[in-house]
Amino acid sequence: MTPRTRQRPERRPSPLSREQIIEAAIGLLDTAGESGLTFRALSEHLATGPGAIYWHVASKSELLVAATDHTLADVLSQEAGTGPPGRIHDVALGLFRAIEEHPWLAPQLTAQISHNPTGPVTTRIFEAIGQQVYALGVPASTWFTATTALMHYILGAAGQNAANRARASSLGPETDRDAHMDAVTALWQQLSPQEYPFTRAVADHGLDHDDRAQFLAGIDLITAGITAGHAH
Numbered sequence: 212m213t214p215r216t217r218q219r220p221e222r223r224p225s226p227l228s229r230e231q232i233i234e235a236a237i238g239l240l241d242t243a244g245e246s247g248l249t250f251r252a253l254s255e256h257l258a259t260g261p262g263a264i265y266w267h268v269a270s271k272s273e274l275l276v277a278a279t280d281h282t283l284a285d286v287l288s289q290e291a292g293t294g295p296p297g298r299i300h301d302v303a304l305g306l307f308r309a310i311e312e313h314p315w316l317a318p319q320l321t322a323q324i325s326h327n328p329t330g331p332v333t334t335r336i337f338e339a340i341g342q343q344v345y346a347l348g349v350p351a352s353t354w355f356t357a358t359t360a361l362m363h364y365i366l367g368a369a370g371q372n373a374a375n376r377a378r379a380s381s382l383g384p385e386t387d388r389d390a391h392m393d394a395v396t397a398l399w400q401q402l403s404p405q406e407y408p409f410t411r412a413v414a415d416h417g418l419d420h421d422d423r424a425q426f427l428a429g430i431d432l433i434t435a436g437i438t439a440g441h442a443h
Contacts, residue, residue: 232257282316283335287339294346300427300430306365314377340362341358360433
């Protein structure tokens with residue numbers, strides 16, 4: 212019996228760059244999630260050895276920070292709106308779309324903002340929002356509170372939207388959003404009017420809405436609150 216020869220994976224013909232590693236990591240995160248991002252999987256994907264990756268990135272945690280920051284870099288540099296409110300919309304929608312397109316991003320943002328408030332991810336988001344708060348012309352004493360309020364709303368609402376989409380995907384392609392909302396409406400309408408008068412009243416008007424329009428309406432409410440009483 213002839214022994215089988217184990218085939219070695221093809222090696223890269225050219226040197227590996229840090230940017231190539233980060234982009235490959237983002238691809239793995241998008242398809243397999245954080246648990247699927249391993250140096251072994253990355254090595255196979257890039258047709259290289261782990262040593263070549265470790266030369267550029269020391270650990271998985273460093274790689275996650277780099278992948279998150281790389282994903283945000285393009286998002287936060289794209290501004291087309293007119294005036295601070297329009298540019299706040301740009302920043303907010305950019306983050307909303309990024310978190311929607313990359314399901315791993317929301318928990319990474321939460322973890323990195325909490326564990327590393329001076330790191331590149333936290334400061335990049337804070338700066339992008341804070342510059343527009345500054346441009347609103349409100350007193351310096353309100354900058355930190357206003358910026359963090361917007362930041363927490365944007366990331367929280369975008370993260371919840373991503374979770375809702377993931378939940379809908381897990382129910383299968385036959386799941387209809389309108390039918391789901393109608394089912395929720397019907398259940399809310401059955402609640403006790405004594406214990407849940409407001410929820411019942413909202414349900415009577417229907418729960419149909421556009422997620423992004425609702426998201427931006429929240430941004431406008433916060434922005435209006437920031438500028439109230441400080442108009443020139």
